[in-house]
Amino acid sequence: MLMWLGLFALISAVAVYFRMSLLLWSLMVAAGLIGMHYVPGVGAATLAVLWVIFAAVAIPLNFQLLRKNLISKPLFRGMANVMPSISQTEQEALDAGDVWWEGELFSGKPDFETIRSLPKPQLTQEEQAFLDGPVEELCRMSDDWKITHEDFDLSAEAWQFIKDKGFFAMIIPKEYGGLGYSALAHSEVVMKLGSRSGSTAVTVMVPNSLGPGKLLMHYGTQEQKDYYLPRLARGEDIPCFGLTGPDAGSDAGAMPDTGIVCYGSFEGKDDVLGVRLNWEKRYITLAPVATLLGIAFKLYDPDHLLSEVEDRGITLALVKRDTAGVEVGRRHFPANQSFMNGPIRGKDVFIPLEWIIGGEEYIGKGWSMLMECLTDGRAISLPALGTAASKMASRFTGSYARVRKQFRTPIGYFEGVEEVLAKIGGQAYAIESARLMVLSALDAGKVPSVISGIVKQQTMERMRQVVNNAMDIHGGHGICMGPNNFLCRGYQLIPVGITVEGANILTRTMIIFGQGTLRSHPYLLKEVAAFHNPDKQRGLKEFDKALFAHMGFVFSNIVRSFWMGITSARLLRTPGSKATEHYYRQLVRMSSAFALTTDSCLAVLGGSLKRKEKISGRLADVLSNMYVITAMLKHFENEGEPEEDVPLLRWACDDALLNIQTALKGVMTNMPIPLIGSLLNFLIFPLTKPYKGPDDRQGHAVARLLLSPTAARERLTRGIYASTDPNDATGRIDNALEYVLKTEKVEKRLREAMKTGQLSTASLTLYEDARAINIITDKEYELLKQTQAAVRNAIKVDEFSHTGWKVETPSTDTEYDEPSTTDSEELRVSGLQ
Numbered sequence: 001m002l003m004w005l006g007l008f009a010l011i012s013a014v015a016v017y018f019r020m021s022l023l024l025w026s027l028m029v030a031a032g033l034i035g036m037h038y039v040p041g042v043g044a045a046t047l048a049v050l051w052v053i054f055a056a057v058a059i060p061l062n063f064q065l066l067r068k069n070l071i072s073k074p075l076f077r078g079m080a081n082v083m084p085s086i087s088q089t090e091q092e093a094l095d096a097g098d099v100w101w102e103g104e105l106f107s108g109k110p111d112f113e114t115i116r117s118l119p120k121p122q123l124t125q126e127e128q129a130f131l132d133g134p135v136e137e138l139c140r141m142s143d144d145w146k147i148t149h150e151d152f153d154l155s156a157e158a159w160q161f162i163k164d165k166g167f168f169a170m171i172i173p174k175e176y177g178g179l180g181y182s183a184l185a186h187s188e189v190v191m192k193l194g195s196r197s198g199s200t201a202v203t204v205m206v207p208n209s210l211g212p213g214k215l216l217m218h219y220g221t222q223e224q225k226d227y228y229l230p231r232l233a234r235g236e237d238i239p240c241f242g243l244t245g246p247d248a249g250s251d252a253g254a255m256p257d258t259g260i261v262c263y264g265s266f267e268g269k270d271d272v273l274g275v276r277l278n279w280e281k282r283y284i285t286l287a288p289v290a291t292l293l294g295i296a297f298k299l300y301d302p303d304h305l306l307s308e309v310e311d312r313g314i315t316l317a318l319v320k321r322d323t324a325g326v327e328v329g330r331r332h333f334p335a336n337q338s339f340m341n342g343p344i345r346g347k348d349v350f351i352p353l354e355w356i357i358g359g360e361e362y363i364g365k366g367w368s369m370l371m372e373c374l375t376d377g378r379a380i381s382l383p384a385l386g387t388a389a390s391k392m393a394s395r396f397t398g399s400y401a402r403v404r405k406q407f408r409t410p411i412g413y414f415e416g417v418e419e420v421l422a423k424i425g426g427q428a429y430a431i432e433s434a435r436l437m438v439l440s441a442l443d444a445g446k447v448p449s450v451i452s453g454i455v456k457q458q459t460m461e462r463m464r465q466v467v468n469n470a471m472d473i474h475g476g477h478g479i480c481m482g483p484n485n486f487l488c489r490g491y492q493l494i495p496v497g498i499t500v501e502g503a504n505i506l507t508r509t510m511i512i513f514g515q516g517t518l519r520s521h522p523y524l525l526k527e528v529a530a531f532h533n534p535d536k537q538r539g540l541k542e543f544d545k546a547l548f549a550h551m552g553f554v555f556s557n558i559v560r561s562f563w564m565g566i567t568s569a570r571l572l573r574t575p576g577s578k579a580t581e582h583y584y585r586q587l588v589r590m591s592s593a594f595a596l597t598t599d600s601c602l603a604v605l606g607g608s609l610k611r612k613e614k615i616s617g618r619l620a621d622v623l624s625n626m627y628v629i630t631a632m633l634k635h636f637e638n639e640g641e642p643e644e645d646v647p648l649l650r651w652a653c654d655d656a657l658l659n660i661q662t663a664l665k666g667v668m669t670n671m672p673i674p675l676i677g678s679l680l681n682f683l684i685f686p687l688t689k690p691y692k693g694p695d696d697r698q699g700h701a702v703a704r705l706l707l708s709p710t711a712a713r714e715r716l717t718r719g720i721y722a723s724t725d726p727n728d729a730t731g732r733i734d735n736a737l738e739y740v741l742k743t744e745k746v747e748k749r750l751r752e753a754m755k756t757g758q759l760s761t762a763s764l765t766l767y768e769d770a771r772a773i774n775i776i777t778d779k780e781y782e783l784l785k786q787t788q789a790a791v792r793n794a795i796k797v798d799e800f801s802h803t804g805w806k807v808e809t810p811s812t813d814t815e816y817d818e819p820s821t822t823d824s825e826e827l828r829v830s831g832l833q
């Protein structure tokens, strides 16, 4: 009997593994039972018991009326305390954007075609020309030290250039005089500017992100579009958008700013129907110089001049700077940056109704308008800045670690430094991949709101780690500020990226998983909607359907997780090559584990999961790291699977898998019912911990890629502004690296001569001694001296006068003159190149 029960359990497990329908499973088992009648030796009693068990399970499950009354109805009634409630603002956030790859990750069985069919990101010729022309030029014009330390503003020339060349109009369609660029081009522009000057990049990115331009394009009346968009495109109007205030930060929906519908005087006319606004906003980027203020407020109509409803909800309006009652112009000083940022206040500012974005039709829809527009902003501007910082750190920390020597050895060769360099390279690879994949989705017409949150949070968090690590390697060279320091302003900018457009803590704990589950879980939203359906009969029917599909889903994930756990997912058929297939398989495995853990948390915690942010934050980490792995696989394939990039891919994927494992184990350990946590652990990780993270050999390979201008490093850092000027903050480091690489062989010869005692290790005139005894030629001697000068130039830091922060170049360390160039042809002949 037990053997037969075991056999049917196996058939059932196979059926749920492959997610067969209930009916198909029932038919398979029934066929098996019929077949057993012809198996010699099976007793009638055994058959009868098996048929009874089968009927007890299959009949209620297959007949909706029966299961509805027996199972769904009592559950429907009993779940009032478990079902999460959804507030109006949450509902609007939920309705914004599309479900995309996160839906597949929640499914436990992702269809990789969703990603593999995305085209490779590609700039048009016009976009590339913009990057090579005006963007390069603006980078050259952006002296970040002058901007942030001397002028506290961009130069007048840079402001004019930005307006003239359409930098503020990248998202405005061509028909309105804008550039009409793709998300990719927009991101590449911000990234390149960000690699030069954070203040310039933020100045450019804000009008192209969430603000009047975007809101007008999506919701503006034709009249508003025709008037404002060309003005914004030409830079005649500078926009800003005010949502945040002293009493409404992350919870912006709680803003106390009001608009009262009333009659007032406007431009000499009395009795104009409009709105009297009172607001107090702070931290508003570009506000001090803005001519057009976008304002979010709550609209009330106490005299019922528009409708019977008094509280009309969050509404957005455009207010001209010179309107009576507007106070604008003061500045904040955010993290030592010098982009314009400040408070804006309005006292009894009367505006006509036509200034409401979208006109009367869009009154009260402000929150969903903001949510919809925030989506792609989150995915473009900040990730571009994060990528800029991580590419800069990878390239110039790699070069620096090669040219900077301690104990006669490049610091990048020490294992301790190598370990940190590997983290920089691996994380930079993850950041670049995360950025590019979401851009492909945006350019394919998707608005993936949860993924945007993931990309924002992940790129900012990883950027923080990369820049911190780079600071460690640069030591005093990164700390002492001045025109020669390319790193420290970026380091100071980190908290800005972390805080804006959805502060990271809240984005991780509330948005990614909270919204992610409700929107992307295959059944949860259906169950919640059915539960809240005012027609209770209909609601019960929908609930029953969703619930049973959900139960099948849970069983399937139990079987799938366990099977993939004991086989390490080796038997799965997934796409991929030698370098990638392991990660494709682990993604499927972790997707199933994630779906099962999510459902377990929902079952145990119900609606209170919303408040259990330590649990939801960990689940967000699982989802986010799965997104990042997918993005890296996609990026690797888009690049043509270059062999040299494999160490980067492996390091970053192994790191992300370890993050997933840590997060899942954290959920299991902290599950309010410990038995469920242990059960999950047994099902998901039956053979202890499968992911060990990147090993030392992988780290070594990644670090080595960064220590010289390898093809992998060039690909990794593509798109940043790389100066070739040996007196530039970064140009000097690359210049020194070039020399160091040229003298590598001669240096080796010198080291050998020291080992054999031909040269003294204590000599202060090593090169001269080596030349005197013909260990090096005159030409090699010259080259070594030039290298010495280039390295000295690369490691120098700025000095200031005692009384003020005016740069004083020390007399011994004058402006670096590129040594009269060594004839590279001759070097090759002498075997130095």
Ligand SMILES: Cc1cc2nc3c(=O)[nH]c(=O)nc-3n(C[C@H](O)[C@H](O)[C@H](O)COP(=O)(O)OP(=O)(O)OC[C@H]3O[C@@H](n4cnc5c(N)ncnc54)[C@H](O)[C@@H]3O)c2cc1C
Binding pocket: 240, 241, 242, 243, 244, 248, 249, 250, 251, 282, 283, 284, 285, 286, 334, 341, 496, 499, 500, 501, 502, 503, 504, 505, 506, 507, 509, 510, 613
């Ligand atoms: C340089 C800069 C530029 C900006 N530009 C603009 C702009 O142009 N327009 C505009 O409207 N706003 C702008 N902002 C405002 C920005 O969006 C807010 O700073 C942000 O929303 C956070 O609000 P807060 O600073 O008041 O922090 P708070 O809301 O007080 O948050 C403090 C901390 O608490 C966390 N937190 C809050 N609630 C939760 C929760 N439920 N769960 C977990 N954690 C939570 C947050 O994650 C954060 O870490 C800008 C801010 C800065 C610093």
